[in-house]
Amino acid sequence: MTTTTTTPAAPPQPIPAAPLSRVRWMISDSWTITRRYLIHWVREPSYVVWGLMYPMVSVLLFGYVFGSAMAVPGGGDYREFLLPGLFGMTMMFGIGNTMMGVTADADKGITDRFRAMPMARSGVVVGRSAADMINSVMDLVILIVCGLIVGWRAHGTIGETLAAVGLLLLLRFAFIWVGIYLGLLAKNAEQAGNFYALLFPLTMISNAFVAPEMMPGWLGAVAAWNPLSSTVAATRELFGNPGLGGDSWIAQNAMPMAVVWPVVIVAVFAPLAARRYRRARR
Template identity: 85%
Template sequence: MTSTTSSRTTAAGGPPGGPPPGTLPISLPARARWAVSDSWTVTRRYLIHWVREPSYIVWGLMYPMVSVLLFGYVFGSAMVVPGGGDYREFLLPGMFGMTMMFGIGNTMMGVTTDAAKGIADRFRAMPMARSGVVVGRSAADMLNSVMDLVVLVGCGLVVGWRAHGSPAETLAGIGLLLLLRFAFIWVGIYMGLIAKSPETAGNLYALLFPLTMISNAFVAPEMMPGWLGTVAAWNPLSSTVAAIRELFGNPGLGGDSWIAQNAMLMAVVWPLVIVAVFLPLSVRRYRLARR
């Protein structure tokens, strides 16, 4: 990366954020190439860090594994699914979606930890694309999320969950889960950038519990009190979970509200809206930090 950044400084007299007066501007294609290169460099940095610190990956995978086994076996025999069906098959799509949402906390903690260690400041001091840092972080987290999902599906098969849809429907369901995770990555990056310390990020992490519980992940919204059921139904997590239950052929479909009847549509719309809001906010926040 040293030779690359040196050539940029020579070509433009400064970082890609904007050359000083009197120098030739950097072309748009060159900016795009540098942004992609910087994003991949940052992605590799996180992947290498995880390889050198395998405990991070192990503990990250332990939570979804324990959650599936705990909820599947401890509560599985006591819960009733509206319309009938096995509770474990009702539960697992909710657990898949919940794990994607809890990724907000992992991303947030990673961003604040980098800031506390001065890594973010070193990135800012280098002549690199400002978007490369946040895009690289999102790419690394997506790769980590794929691994989480593979482990979760394996645990689900152990406790009796099955996807009864066609291979194409199963892949579409996994795609919706990863789309939701991609959207929540940008929420986590933004929250990590505005958090003042890892301790503050840890406190914000606690807010994820009510956001995941007030959804259809564990209990159908129609079994909740009226107002709470409405809030749960309009939770973006609920739309994705309802959609993948339909694609996987799992029990728990129902609800007469508009949001319940259009879960497949909203499972795409919600993540796109979240990305449209938080991606530019994250990039802008990173550019303005410590300016």
Template identity: 50%
Template sequence: MSEVLERTAPVTPSGPAPAGKVDLTVGDPDQRRLYWAVMDSWTVVRRGLIHYKRQPIIIVWQLGFPILSVLLYAYVFGGAMKSPGGDYRDYLMPGMFAMTMAIGFMNTATVVVHDATQGVIDRFRSMPMAPSAVVAGRGGNDILAAVAELTILAATAVATGWRSDGGFLATLSAFALLVLLRFSLIWLGVWLGLLIPSPEAAGGLYAIVFPMTMISSIFVPPSTMPDWLGVVAAWNPLSSTAAATRELFGNPVASDGSWVQENAVLMAVVWPLVLTAIFLPLAIRRFHRLSR
């Protein structure tokens, strides 16, 4: 109750705040709302991190599929795969990074639908917190988890013999593009999580993930596919991120001369911005609709 009064209390003149503390009873009301929105979002992020700490098997499960895929394709199928140049693992690893960032939206959707069906989101709405904190906090938590996943996966790739030959800044830029892709798909996961009626139904998202990852340049160049399917694969946002990271990492790049493949770095920025512009407003609108 004291927090409610503190947030809604009228602005009144007062003396200086004690050292090391912020006086939230004075100043611009918009600034106070922004402050509480950030703090509430951080509270939701902390909740998610504590959940990971108490149930680390969740992180292990999320990383299990990508790591097994790396080992499977690198050592079991790698000898039969044709690379545009060099070792197939050098072509594969950037694609696996992109795939890991992409399929993460399933984890987001599963957590959101669980919170929605178990009454957690209803509890949040009944508390004195900023309405945007639930969506923003979920996004912040998933970005931190994605960075951890990407770090572990990169270490696994290095252990299998993969290396980045693109230099420090280029390598850093490649990982930034991967995180940007994950950021854009978070909002797809939140939106789907607020639409799906039950956690069991979230398993049906594999029907979206499977063609999205397979009809791309993650595993093989689009030029090896039938013409019409190769065009679809080339324009897949995952293909742009995979091709851009290969270029920045200095790994083999396959291009058939099409515009989208020749401008992979540009499209690796444009696609996430477009996806964010579409699904972030949809997620916020859906959350507000459930709040009525």
């Protein structure tokens, strides 16, 4: 007669009580979640490839197909006017990738498993945002290379160019939290797709493709106050690209507003996303 011995499972790790230990705990869990997404992308490269194809197609489509019929207020090459708009639009469209990824995890029960584990609650959403920022840097690098190929140039100093890239990534970071919140809010992939459809008017009614002063009065005002427009206008100024102008207060203060808008968005949606994650019931 043989007997089978089993090794008892290790007890769950207790939640640290000291504030510094809790911070280290959160950072460790966040990095674990970040690595999970990065490994997933390595094993499923089609996700990354198709994500990188979008900015390249956008440059060719808008730069060559539409560019020949567009004029820039005050003169200048339309492609140089367009590329900062495409940079900003790609950062904003990243909401969709974040939202669909969060919704997919919830549908598969992965979010519930995370919530049942003894891990920092903020680690899941912070890890997701870190992974998406890494992906966004890749998108932006590819888009900048495509822009250089079609003739776009950054005419500012190295410092100004880096500042412009920083503003674009700041906008992406802010909208990551919008994507996480909407992904947790959506009940299924279909509803997340409906949320994603709202991005098109939000990106088109901006200064990404056409200067607001060339639009009807009320529509131009809406476009000028779009957070995307402030980032695009600020990056055009830093890159030294054409298209600067506008007499409205928001147009004259695009540089500070390119920082204020993302900070406000993070202040609103980061707590909403964290609270929604804690209360999610899938």
